[in-house]
Amino acid sequence: METFFKVKKPEEVFRIIDRFGPLGDETIPLEEAFGRVLSEDVTSAEDLPCFARSVMDGYAVRAKDTFGANESLPALLEVTGEVVMGQIPKMAVREGQAVKIPTGGMLPEGADGVVMVEYCHLLDETTLEASRSISPLENVIQPGDDFKKGATVLKMGRRLRPQDLGVMAGLGQSEVSVYKKPRVAIISTGDEIVAIGDAPRPGQVRDINRYTLSAFCHRLGAESIYSGLCPDDFDTLKAMVEKSLRLADTVWISGGSSVGTKDLTLKIFETVRDFELLVHGISISPGKPTIIGRSGPTHIIGLPGHVASALVVAEVFLTRLMARLSGQLDDFGGLKMHVKAELTRNIESASGREDYIRVRLFRDGNTVFAQPVFGKSGLISTLVEADGLIKIDMNTEGLYQGQKVTVALL
Amino acid sequence: METFFKVKKPEEVFRIIDRFGPLGDETIPLEEAFGRVLSEDVTSAEDLPCFARSVMDGYAVRAKDTFGANESLPALLEVTGEVVMGQIPKMAVREGQAVKIPTGGMLPEGADGVVMVEYCHLLDETTLEASRSISPLENVIQPGDDFKKGATVLKMGRRLRPQDLGVMAGLGQSEVSVYKKPRVAIISTGDEIVAIGDAPRPGQVRDINRYTLSAFCHRLGAESIYSGLCPDDFDTLKAMVEKSLRLADTVWISGGSSVGTKDLTLKIFETVRDFELLVHGISISPGKPTIIGRSGPTHIIGLPGHVASALVVAEVFLTRLMARLSGQLDDFGGLKMHVKAELTRNIESASGREDYIRVRLFRDGNTVFAQPVFGKSGLISTLVEADGLIKIDMNTEGLYQGQKVTVALL
Numbered sequence: 001m002e003t004f005f006k007v008k009k010p011e012e013v014f015r016i017i018d019r020f021g022p023l024g025d026e027t028i029p030l031e032e033a034f035g036r037v038l039s040e041d042v043t044s045a046e047d048l049p050c051f052a053r054s055v056m057d058g059y060a061v062r063a064k065d066t067f068g069a070n071e072s073l074p075a076l077l078e079v080t081g082e083v084v085m086g087q088i089p090k091m092a093v094r095e096g097q098a099v100k101i102p103t104g105g106m107l108p109e110g111a112d113g114v115v116m117v118e119y120c121h122l123l124d125e126t127t128l129e130a131s132r133s134i135s136p137l138e139n140v141i142q143p144g145d146d147f148k149k150g151a152t153v154l155k156m157g158r159r160l161r162p163q164d165l166g167v168m169a170g171l172g173q174s175e176v177s178v179y180k181k182p183r184v185a186i187i188s189t190g191d192e193i194v195a196i197g198d199a200p201r202p203g204q205v206r207d208i209n210r211y212t213l214s215a216f217c218h219r220l221g222a223e224s225i226y227s228g229l230c231p232d233d234f235d236t237l238k239a240m241v242e243k244s245l246r247l248a249d250t251v252w253i254s255g256g257s258s259v260g261t262k263d264l265t266l267k268i269f270e271t272v273r274d275f276e277l278l279v280h281g282i283s284i285s286p287g288k289p290t291i292i293g294r295s296g297p298t299h300i301i302g303l304p305g306h307v308a309s310a311l312v313v314a315e316v317f318l319t320r321l322m323a324r325l326s327g328q329l330d331d332f333g334g335l336k337m338h339v340k341a342e343l344t345r346n347i348e349s350a351s352g353r354e355d356y357i358r359v360r361l362f363r364d365g366n367t368v369f370a371q372p373v374f375g376k377s378g379l380i381s382t383l384v385e386a387d388g389l390i391k392i393d394m395n396t397e398g399l400y401q402g403q404k405v406t407v408a409l410l
Numbered sequence: 411m412e413t414f415f416k417v418k419k420p421e422e423v424f425r426i427i428d429r430f431g432p433l434g435d436e437t438i439p440l441e442e443a444f445g446r447v448l449s450e451d452v453t454s455a456e457d458l459p460c461f462a463r464s465v466m467d468g469y470a471v472r473a474k475d476t477f478g479a480n481e482s483l484p485a486l487l488e489v490t491g492e493v494v495m496g497q498i499p500k501m502a503v504r505e506g507q508a509v510k511i512p513t514g515g516m517l518p519e520g521a522d523g524v525v526m527v528e529y530c531h532l533l534d535e536t537t538l539e540a541s542r543s544i545s546p547l548e549n550v551i552q553p554g555d556d557f558k559k560g561a562t563v564l565k566m567g568r569r570l571r572p573q574d575l576g577v578m579a580g581l582g583q584s585e586v587s588v589y590k591k592p593r594v595a596i597i598s599t600g601d602e603i604v605a606i607g608d609a610p611r612p613g614q615v616r617d618i619n620r621y622t623l624s625a626f627c628h629r630l631g632a633e634s635i636y637s638g639l640c641p642d643d644f645d646t647l648k649a650m651v652e653k654s655l656r657l658a659d660t661v662w663i664s665g666g667s668s669v670g671t672k673d674l675t676l677k678i679f680e681t682v683r684d685f686e687l688l689v690h691g692i693s694i695s696p697g698k699p700t701i702i703g704r705s706g707p708t709h710i711i712g713l714p715g716h717v718a719s720a721l722v723v724a725e726v727f728l729t730r731l732m733a734r735l736s737g738q739l740d741d742f743g744g745l746k747m748h749v750k751a752e753l754t755r756n757i758e759s760a761s762g763r764e765d766y767i768r769v770r771l772f773r774d775g776n777t778v779f780a781q782p783v784f785g786k787s788g789l790i791s792t793l794v795e796a797d798g799l800i801k802i803d804m805n806t807e808g809l810y811q812g813q814k815v816t817v818a819l820l
Contacts, residue, residue: 030606030621031621031624034624034625034628034629035628035629048790048791049615050610050612051612051613053615053788055716055786055787055788084601085600085601085602085613085642086600086601086602086603086613086614087601087613088611088612088613089613103715103716104600104602104615104715104788105602105613106612106613141786141788141789145786145789145791146789146790146791147791153791153794154794160625161625161820162621162622162623162624162625162626162629162721163622163717163721163790163793163794163796163820164794165621165622165624165625166618166619166621166622166625166717166721166790166793167618167790167791167793167794168621169606169616169617169618169620169621169622170615170616170618170790171616172606172607172609172616173606174606174607190495190496190514191494191495191496191497192495192496192514192515193496196440196579196582196583196584197582197584199582200460200582201498202460202461202498202516203461203495203496203497203498203499203515203516204496205459205463205514205580206579206580206581206582207579208576208577208579208580209576210579211440211441211572211575211576211578211579212572212573212575212576212579213572214441214444214572214575215444215570215571215572215575215576216572218444218445219444219445219572232495305513305514306465306513307573307576311572311573311576338749339748340750376465376551376555377465378463378465378514378551379551379555379556380458380556380573380576380577380580381458381555381556381557381563381577383573383576383577384563384564384573384574384577386573410571410573
């Protein structure tokens with residue numbers, strides 16, 4: 001226990017987490033790949049599209065036959081046929097000719113542009129007036145305009161979005177190589193904790209952290225395994241930790257990490273094979289009594305028992321850990337869930353630690369305001385009322401009313 | 411077809427969508443409720459917590475016994491026992507007494523505050539020096555501090571977050587009443603479309619929209635049903651639409667809604683029982699040829715065939731439709747996925763329509779820049795390269811380099 005209050009600064013903890021590599025990969029069907037992270041670059045095995053196509057309904061022509069055409073002096077062209085969707089056109093377009101073409105239709109040989117139907121007027125079945133001059137390639141997508149054969153289409157480390165699945169479909173890639181989802185084993189400890197179905201007697205509380213942390217994992221695309229609820233008993237908890245280490249990529253234990261008489265977590269971690277203690281205490285509030293260690297490739301996290309503290313630690317550090325395990329290299333990861341807002345009042349903060357303040361957001365006119373939600377970290381109501389967190393830096397004594405703050409959405 | 415170009419403005423379309431009510435509800439286990447939308451208010455059946463508890467490791471005392479205590483003049487107290495976690499304390503705290511208590515322990519009768527262990531010094535087994543004066547209720551959570559019995563804890567219409575599941579667990583609510591997930595049937599049409607496993611011949615393309623739209627549904631918490639790939643044939647498509655209407659809450663057909671020779675979608679919609687055409691054309695770009703209708707309680711959407719147009723329409727209008735069907739009443743729905751950025755160049759825009767411009771985001775120092783990604787809406791590469799969309803209002807002729815814009819993340 002001698003290391004206990006050698007607390008680390010948040011940036012030191014980030015550096016430690018950033019050393020954790022991604023998990024292995026697996027191949028899954030494309031339709032299951034949404035939200036997963038690519039473990040290999042995707043390259044184009046062919047030109048996409050693989051033929052020249054029209055992006056408009058109109059007439060395929062030789063552009064130079066329309067040069068100078070306008071409403072008062074339209075170009076007169078001979079209509080020699082029609083492109084059928086999905087088929088190779090049977091006819092070529094020669095000088096002075098036009099072929100009717102639908103959006104997405106394949107451009108006939110000889111044509112190099114499409115006059116939109118709005119500028120076309122049929123005098124009879126085979127005579128067309130085109131009242132607009134087009135440039136070569138106008139209204140046409142050429143082979144490889146999306147991606148040339150061999151081009152890198154998507155880079156490894158990308159968390160797949162709908163359109164990313166779309167482009168893989170376009171390339172005929174029905175399977176995709178992704179990093180495995182992190183499996184998180186969740187253990188709640190404490191003699192006072194009872195299962196959700198039990199009526200707590202005075203002195204007891206229901207297991208809030210299990211449900212909060214499990215949903216938190218799902219939000220990050222991880223799988224949660226509920227290992228169980230454990231009394232503060234050395235042998236029982238040790239057995240549960242060892243079993244969890246075999247099942248999961250990371251084990252999260254909440255409770256038991258404060259300096260209580262029943263503090264067991266670290267003692268048990270230290271009995272785990274090849275255990276390496278990486279972090280014991282972080283200079284943030286709430287969340288100081290956090291433990292991070294590893295046993296071989298498996299990460300073990302000791303979280304505070306208070307749900308608000310546990311969730312702040314999860315948001316700040318375990319989001320990053322999950323991104324690392326998932327292989328995500330997302331330059332905008334941090335941006336996506338942040339909102340700028342104006343603070344409604346002054347907040348004081350002790351220097352020497354990062355403070356995370358829960359805030360409620362509301363709009364008034366065009367301004368978004370952040371109103372601090374104060375309350376003890378043992379109260380889950382503060383989290384339910386809060387829309388997000390703001391950070392007060394270690395070397396800042398506080399924030400001022402009216403100041404613009406960045407809110408990480410909870 | 412006479413209604414075709416009576417295009418509606420986006421705000422008219424939003425008003426139409428806002429008339430669509432939520433789907434029915436269902437009861438599910440709490441552990442499956444993350445991301446679902448509450449269909450009933452959650453009220454507290456009991457005080458939470460149901461007993462007074464300490465939020466610190468320390469000694470439970472009568473606060474007035476510590477009044478005036480400090481390091482040079484500590485209060486001397488008699489230690490009469492220890493609170494065991496999860497149990498009702500066996501002893502009461504009388505004047506001049508103290509009982510050891512762990513974080514989360516139940517406050518003994520007579521005590522009204524806790525002196526943190528850091529300010530306590532044991533002279534012998536039963537004699538304590540407390541070097542700090544505490545106020546009544548200091549370091550204590552009282553019964554009902556989270557929620558009083560009968561209080562509204564969560565309101566219907568909330569999309570459930572991790573902490574919302576946590577509070578329901580705290581209240582012992584193992585089941586939760588939520589709105590059903592929207593079931594979306596997806597149909598791709600076009601003689602030129604082939605399934606992902608087939609090698610397209612010249613003139614053919616693979617089915618990109620199926621995968622893009624299906625993943626889009628999953629992102630919004632909806633279920634997608636893939637109805638199939640359909641040639642531009644009246645009877646085949648009609649049968650597929652009718653079957654989809656029986657299976658789904660909303661049917662989305664992409665392709666076939668431009669003014670092509672093969673335009674069939676609307677003709678088929680009009681044969682559906684009780685079909686009501688609500689929108690035929692929207693003044694946005696891309697995405698103008700969008701159809702919205704209903705057949706009884708089921709919504710039918712005709713989306714443009716070009717994937718970029720289809721995804722813009724989905725982001726702008728179908729996100730809102732899905733929120734309506736899901737019952738979500740989220741005051742911050744729009745905020746969550748937006749980023750402010752600075753535009754890298756001027757963009758022109760035609761007035762009389764809303765333009766949606768795809769942009770790539772990048773950081774330079776502390777500034778986030780939005781760089782327009784230009785390209786035909788038939789190119790999926792433009793979507794893959796883009797991080798988001800910016801809107802140019804109907805009555806604006808363009809945006810300027812350096813202007814701050816709001817980017818909806820794609």
